[in-house]
Amino acid sequence: MNNYFCEACGIDSSFTRTTLVEYTTVKELDFKNTHTYYKCDKCGEMFEPFDNYDLNYLSDYEKYCEIKGLLTYKEIKAIRKTYGLSQRDLSKLLAISHATISRLEKGEILSEQQDVLFRLVAEPYAFYKSIVRTRKHVLKKEVAERLEERLKYLIADDYVEHKKEAEKWYEQVNEKKKII
Structure with a gap:
């Protein structure tokens, strides 16, 4: 992966794309969903994907719509x-x-x-x-x-x-x- 500036450790660093299953809440509905993050290889801090900051939000939205039977x-x-x-x-x-x-x-x-x-x-x-x-x-x-x-x-x-x-x-x- 390309190097990016890590705000946590203050240097350019390489990042590893990682996924986690997390609990989330959308409109008072709690559910598990898989989220994607970029993890700094130097300090371990995780960030929303640099190429699509809305990726996890939109994934939560789609999962909520699926559960509720709503169009996406x-x-x-x-x-x-x-x-x-x-x-x-x-x-x-x-x-x-x-x-x-x-x-x-x-x-x-x-x-x-x-x-x-x-x-x-x-x-x-x-x-x-x-x-x-x-x-x-x-x-x-x-x-x-x-x-x-x-x-x-x-x-x-x-x-x-x-x-x-x-x-x-x-x-x-x-x-x-x-x-x-």
Whole structure:
């Protein structure tokens, strides 16, 4: 590993990347998680990773979201990118601030209400039917047209999967009708 200045011993030193399983608390939830540190080879002092100071914080965030069943910042960003929308355009459609979208994509934990909203947005047909169709007027015309075109393809791709699920449910309902 490269040499870095060690603030603890006051000299340039080599560092070893090390991992520890530690207890952490996020929003009053205690759990164990693996954290990464750089350990000074001279004095043994440990530091947050120099190349990504947020690594352990974001790891804790993801573990918390996993435990609580919430979407992560990576999933929120992926949803937006799936539709080819900027943060500003998505915020306009959802009637929430651009700052909120930005914070969520940087690692702020979603509220349960925000989680529900983004799960609906993640479903192309629900997003189109419930939001885009009624709120596309808040977007520039070319952005709205591009989004609707993208949604056509995404909805068509989802259709086959939804059709199979609907057929399975239809069979189950018919079986229950026979019993009654």
